[in-house]
Amino acid sequence: MVSIFLFLYIYGHFSPKSVNNIQFLEDLNFAFHIITNCYFSSCEVTLFNLDGYTDNLLLNGGFEFGPEFLSNSTEGVLLDSAPTPVLSPLRQWSISGTVKYIDSKHYFVPEGNAAVEFVSGVSTGIQAATTVEAGSKYSLDFTLGDANDSCRGNFLVGAQAGSTAQNFTLQSNGTGSAKNFSLAFKADLTTALIGFVSYTTTQTKDGVFCGPIVDNVVLRASQGMKSKIKWEAFIFLLFLVGIL
Amino acid sequence: MYVTANQTVALPGNGHAIQLGEDGKINQTINPVADYVHYLLTFTLAPGGQNCSTNANVSVSAPDSNSILSFKQNFGKEKWQTYGLYLGSWEQQEPVNLILESQSTESDAKSTCWPLIDKLLLKSIETLVPGDGKHFSLSLHLWAFFS
Numbered sequence: 537m538v539s540i541f542l543f544l545y546i547y548g549h550f551s552p553k554s555v556n557n558i559q560f561l562e563d564l565n566f567a568f569h570i571i572t573n574c575y576f577s578s579c580e581v582t583l584f585n586l587d588g589y590t591d592n593l594l595l596n597g598g599f600e601f602g603p604e605f606l607s608n609s610t611e612g613v614l615l616d617s618a619p620t621p622v623l624s625p626l627r628q629w630s631i632s633g634t635v636k637y638i639d640s641k642h643y644f645v646p647e648g649n650a651a652v653e654f655v656s657g658v659s660t661g662i663q664a665a666t667t668v669e670a671g672s673k674y675s676l677d678f679t680l681g682d683a684n685d686s687c688r689g690n691f692l693v694g695a696q697a698g699s700t701a702q703n704f705t706l707q708s709n710g711t712g713s714a715k716n717f718s719l720a721f722k723a724d725l726t727t728a729l730i731g732f733v734s735y736t737t738t739q740t741k742d743g744v745f746c747g748p749i750v751d752n753v754v755l756r757a758s759q760g761m762k763s764k765i766k767w768e769a770f771i772f773l774l775f776l777v778g779i780l
Numbered sequence: 781m782y783v784t785a786n787q788t789v790a791l792p793g794n795g796h797a798i799q800l801g802e803d804g805k806i807n808q809t810i811n812p813v814a815d816y817v818h819y820l821l822t823f824t825l826a827p828g829g830q831n832c833s834t835n836a837n838v839s840v841s842a843p844d845s846n847s848i849l850s851f852k853q854n855f856g857k858e859k860w861q862t863y864g865l866y867l868g869s870w871e872q873q874e875p876v877n878l879i880l881e882s883q884s885t886e887s888d889a890k891s892t893c894w895p896l897i898d899k900l901l902l903k904s905i906e907t908l909v910p911g912d913g914k915h916f917s918l919s920l921h922l923w924a925f926f927s
Contacts, residue, residue: 595908603820603864604903609792611856613822613864616849623845625820625864627908634852637864655855743854 593666593674594628594730597753598648601627605639605650612636612643612653621664626652632733633660636683638749644684644712651751653683654693657737660747661694664730668698668723672757676719676730679752680704684712687746692735697721697755698728703735706748710740714751720758730755783828783896790859792824797898799828800838800882804894807879812870813904819867821878822901826860827851832893836884842867843876848883851895862899869907878902 596602603613603625618624618631626637633656638645645651654660668674676697688710694703700721706713721728732750739745781801785794798806810819819842827835837850845868855861870876884892 593910595910601905601908603822604901606792606822606824606862606899606901609824609862611792611858611860611862613862614852614855615864616847618866623866625866627818627905634855636855739854742857744857745854 591756593668593755593757594664594753595666596626596628596664597755599626599629599637599650599652599751599753600648602637602650605637605641607641610642612638614655626662629662629664631662633657635660635662638683644681644714644749645751646679646681646714646749647752651683651749653685653749654732654734654747655745657745657747658735659733661731661733662750663696663732664753665727666730666755667726668728669757670723670726673720673722674698674728675756675758676721677716677752677754677756678718678732678750679714679716680706681714681749681751682706682708682710682712683746683749684710685744685746686710686740686742687738688740689738690736691738691748693748693750694731694733694735695719696729696731696733698723698725708748716752728755788830789826789828789896791826791896791898792858792860792862795898797824797826797896799894799896800836800880801894802882802884802892805879805881806897807877809875809877810902811875812872815872816869816907817904818869818907820903820905821865821867822862822899822903823865823880824860824862824898825849825851826896826898827893828896829893833891834885835893836882836895838895838897839879839881839883840865840867841879841881843870843874844868860896860898867902 615625615631615635615637617633621628621630624630636653636655638651638653640649680693687708689708691706691708692703694701697719698721702719704717734747738747781799783789783797783799785791791797835851837848840847847865849863852861880897882894
């Protein structure tokens, strides 16, 4: 007869804030994605939420972290070029040219409360860097569109991910649109540059400079453990939490 | 100079603003709320007139940062524009000085339009770390004893 004593020691840490048990259980309910790394008798489990942004390797990929909006302004916030992501008002992204930081209250924003519009024409863009594993495959998903600010025209946007680059075209009638795109790449270095640049200059019929919007930039590892859903482990974990 | 919106001066919400004349300067001291916090400034800039050969720029400085902004024509429907800036990240102990001052490149001050400043908003933002917000990791240590 084998008797098993389970001694559980669970600690969850939601960086940067700690969390209480109720939140923990709520989050567990939404979890669908579990990674387990077991060595000897100790397992490390990483949970991800259902909304899909959780395994994003980019910081501020949805552009939710940036300067405050004027609550009653329909004009957005202009951001001048910022050579490094560290000293940029658009947190974690460097800026070339001038971009307009737009809010969902006054503009069409594909996801969340904010997005970025490339307003200063050709070579306006943003760039971020992230740590990756050389030799691994990744996929970059993002949304391009127009902000519903009467910006009509054909947009041509270049997307860069590591050493892979591809151009994407978008036809805008200026009434708010969003289209999802994807770019697969293999990392050849331990740092991957992720960038978007506009190859077109557009003005509204009133002469206001405008352009494509980018939002919801998600970088994911496309192979390896992170893509496997281990349901057995998930059910087992729920069972353990039930005991507690 | 304290300015009120009128037929020639457009301001957000048609309120009041400050015009920074020649060598005009405003400053405010900020006490950082915590370490590892970054400060972002939003403010509105409007040209202080219409018949001038040049619009003076605005210099925004804080410890470790200095930005010079010029009014950008045709980047919006209004005669004013709102700008966002990264100011810096400072330790909690030191009060920091935020300075906005006018900067003219032209020697003839009379033909220069001096900038109007309005709606200054300061936002603090924590350093983003991987997994911010929606992702957490949980470590589970499991020991099994067989007897």
